[in-house]
Amino acid sequence: MKEFIKKISGVRWVSSLLFLIALFVITGIVNPTFFSYSNIIACFNNSCVFMLLAIGISFTIMTGEIDVSIGAVMGLTAAISGVIAQQNGSWLPMLGWAVLVGAVTGLVNGIGVAVLKVPSLIFTLGTCGVVRGIVYIYTGGRTIENFSGSFTRFGNSTVGNTGIGVFFLMMIVIVAVLAVLLNTRRGKYFLAVGDNIGGAVLVGIPATRVKFFAYILSGIFAGISGIVFASKYGQITIIAGNGYEMSAVAACVLGGISLSGGLGNVIGAAIGGVIMSSISRLLVFLGFSSDYDNTITGVMLIAIVVIDALTQQRAIENARRERLLARAAVSGQ
Amino acid sequence: MKNKMLKIVKSWEFVLLLILVLEFVVFGSINDKFLQPVRIFSNITNYISICIISLFVTMVMITGGIDIQASSIVGLTSITIGVLWNDFGFSIWAAVGAAILLAALCGALSGFFVAYCGVQPMVVTLGGSFLYSGLGLVISRMSAIPAYQGISGFPSKNEDGTFSSFRWLGNAKLFGDLKLPVQIVIYVILIILMYILLHKTKYGRSIFLVGVNPQAAEYSGINTKLVKMSTYMLTGIGAAIAGILLTSQLNSSKYDLGSTYTLSIITAVVLGGTLSTGGKGSIIGTALASLVICMLRFGLTLCFKMSSQNLDLPVGIMLLLVVSGRQLLRIVRHMDA
Numbered sequence: 001m002k003e004f005i006k007k008i009s010g011v012r013w014v015s016s017l018l019f020l021i022a023l024f025v026i027t028g029i030v031n032p033t034f035f036s037y038s039n040i041i042a043c044f045n046n047s048c049v050f051m052l053l054a055i056g057i058s059f060t061i062m063t064g065e066i067d068v069s070i071g072a073v074m075g076l077t078a079a080i081s082g083v084i085a086q087q088n089g090s091w092l093p094m095l096g097w098a099v100l101v102g103a104v105t106g107l108v109n110g111i112g113v114a115v116l117k118v119p120s121l122i123f124t125l126g127t128c129g130v131v132r133g134i135v136y137i138y139t140g141g142r143t144i145e146n147f148s149g150s151f152t153r154f155g156n157s158t159v160g161n162t163g164i165g166v167f168f169l170m171m172i173v174i175v176a177v178l179a180v181l182l183n184t185r186r187g188k189y190f191l192a193v194g195d196n197i198g199g200a201v202l203v204g205i206p207a208t209r210v211k212f213f214a215y216i217l218s219g220i221f222a223g224i225s226g227i228v229f230a231s232k233y234g235q236i237t238i239i240a241g242n243g244y245e246m247s248a249v250a251a252c253v254l255g256g257i258s259l260s261g262g263l264g265n266v267i268g269a270a271i272g273g274v275i276m277s278s279i280s281r282l283l284v285f286l287g288f289s290s291d292y293d294n295t296i297t298g299v300m301l302i303a304i305v306v307i308d309a310l311t312q313q314r315a316i317e318n319a320r321r322e323r324l325l326a327r328a329a330v331s332g333q
Numbered sequence: 334m335k336n337k338m339l340k341i342v343k344s345w346e347f348v349l350l351l352i353l354v355l356e357f358v359v360f361g362s363i364n365d366k367f368l369q370p371v372r373i374f375s376n377i378t379n380y381i382s383i384c385i386i387s388l389f390v391t392m393v394m395i396t397g398g399i400d401i402q403a404s405s406i407v408g409l410t411s412i413t414i415g416v417l418w419n420d421f422g423f424s425i426w427a428a429v430g431a432a433i434l435l436a437a438l439c440g441a442l443s444g445f446f447v448a449y450c451g452v453q454p455m456v457v458t459l460g461g462s463f464l465y466s467g468l469g470l471v472i473s474r475m476s477a478i479p480a481y482q483g484i485s486g487f488p489s490k491n492e493d494g495t496f497s498s499f500r501w502l503g504n505a506k507l508f509g510d511l512k513l514p515v516q517i518v519i520y521v522i523l524i525i526l527m528y529i530l531l532h533k534t535k536y537g538r539s540i541f542l543v544g545v546n547p548q549a550a551e552y553s554g555i556n557t558k559l560v561k562m563s564t565y566m567l568t569g570i571g572a573a574i575a576g577i578l579l580t581s582q583l584n585s586s587k588y589d590l591g592s593t594y595t596l597s598i599i600t601a602v603v604l605g606g607t608l609s610t611g612g613k614g615s616i617i618g619t620a621l622a623s624l625v626i627c628m629l630r631f632g633l634t635l636c637f638k639m640s641s642q643n644l645d646l647p648v649g650i651m652l653l654l655v656v657s658g659r660q661l662l663r664i665v666r667h668m669d670a
Binding site: 125137260291293301 | 399401446450451452453455456457459460461462463464465466467468470471474593596599600603609610640642643645646647648649650652653656657660661664
C-alpha cells in the first residue's frame, strides 16, 4: 500500500488531478450551490475542445517541440464542418476533412521540423499564418452560422439521463485508449525522443519518424476539435481558434507536461484541458466577475511552473549532495 | 577590404536589404502610389509597435529566451495611462511615467522567474501574457468608462490645429514638407540606441555570451541571471513605448491594444536572422526584417487589392520559405564539406 502511494504520488498527472479536485472543493466551500451533479458534469462537458487540443499538442510537446498552428487548423476545420452543416451534411465528410486538413498540416510541420530541423516554434508559426490565410479565402471573410439544428443539438446532447455529454464520453474513450497505447513499447518513443534525442537515436528509435508522427497526430486532433467547436458554439468567425494554441500549451503545463520534453502523459493533458476550460465557470461561482479570468489563469500558470522548477532544482541538489556524501564516506574508509 | 566587402554581401542583412529593394522595385513599378513618401510613412506608423518591440525581443532571443508577453504589455500600458489620467487625476506625463514603470516591473517579474527560478521562458511569458492582459482588463474596470469604449479625449490640439502635448507623439509630422511622423523618428533613435547597446557595449557582448554558453559566461564573471532578467525588463519598456505611441496615435486607451502582435513580432525577429536557440542575431537584421514584412503587407494591399485581413497568408509563406531555404542551404553546405 505504502509503495503504491509512493508510486502514484510520483506520477505527475496525479498532482494535476488533485489540483483540479482542490479547485472544485474550494469553489464548493465558498459557494455550496456549486456542489451539484449538473454543475460539476457541465465543467467536464464544456472542456472537450480544450481537451482535444491539449491532447494533440501534448504529443509534440512530449517530443520536445511545439505546434502553434493548431488554433488555425481548428479554425479551418470548424469553418469546413460549419459549411457542411449548413447543407445538412453528415458527420462522415466532416470527419474526413478534419483528418485530412490536420494530417496535411502535420505533414508540412513534420517536414519543416523533423527533416529540415527548423526550430519548431518558428516553422509552425509560419504554417499558422498560411492556414489562417486559407481560412480567410475559404470563408471569404464571412462568419458561418445558421447550421442545421441536428448538428448543434448533437453537440449539446447527453447520454440518456446521466447528463454526461456525448463528446465527453468519446473523450474518455480516446484518453483511455491513448493512455494504454502510450504505455506500449512504441508509445514510449515520444517521451524517449523528447528526453534525449541523441540517446534515442543511438538505441535505434527512428526519431525523425516519431516527430513526424507527433505532428500529424497534433494536427488531426486539432482538426477534430474544430468539429466539436462548430457543434458547440454554432457560429464560426474567421478568427475562431485564435490564441487557442496558447491555451492548449497552458493546459499541458497545468497537466504536468514539461515543455522541454520527455515528461508527461495524455491523461495530464486532458486534466489540464478541464482546468483551463473550467476556470471561468468556477470564478462565477466564487463571486468574481469573468474579468479576472486571464489574471487568475496567468497567476496559476506562473505559480505552478515556478514551484515545479524550484522543487525539481531542490531534488537535483539533494541528489548531488547525497552522492558527494556517499563518495566522502567511501574515501574515508 | 575585398574580404570585408565579401563578408557584407554574404551576410543575412544584405539579403534582407536586397529583398526590401526588390519589393520597392516590384510594387513601385506596378503602382507608383507605392513610392509616395507619405504613404510609406503612414504605413510604417501603422506597423510601428511591431517594429519597436521586435528590436527588444531580439535581445531576449539572443540570450536563448523568448518573450511572448510583450504584446499584452502594450494594452496594459495603454489602459494604465488612460485610467490614471482620466480617473485618478494624474497629469498625462505622470501617467505615462507610471505606465512605463509598471511595464518595466512586469517585464522584470517574468525575467526574475526565468533567470532566478530557472523556469522555461516560453512558459513564464505565456503565463505573463495571460496575467498582464488580465491585469489590463481589471484596471480598465476601475474606470468610469466602459472597457469596450476605450478612454479618449487626451490633451491634444493647439488653437492653430497642430498637435501638442501627449498626442503630438502619435500624430505630429516633422521636417516641413517631408512630413516625417514623430514615431518614425523615435523608431530610428531606438534602432541607433539598441544597436549601440547590443553591438558596441560590454553589456551587449555579455548578452551574446549568455546566449552562446551561459556556463562560460558565469565563469568569466558575468552576472548571467541579471543579464537575462534585464533583457525581459527592457522588452517590457519597449512594449510600453509602443503602447504609448499607439494610445497617442489612436487617441484611445484600451486594454486589448496590440493583443494580436505576438506572432508578427516573433516573425520579424526570426526573419531578421536571430537564432531562436540564442547566441546570434542583430538589431539591423530585425529592423530590416520588420520593414520587409511591413512593405510586403503594404504592397500587397495596394497593388494586388488583397484584403488587409488576409495578410497572414503571404507573411506565413514568406517565413516558411525563408527558414526552410536557409536550412536547406545549410544542409547542402554541410554535405559539401
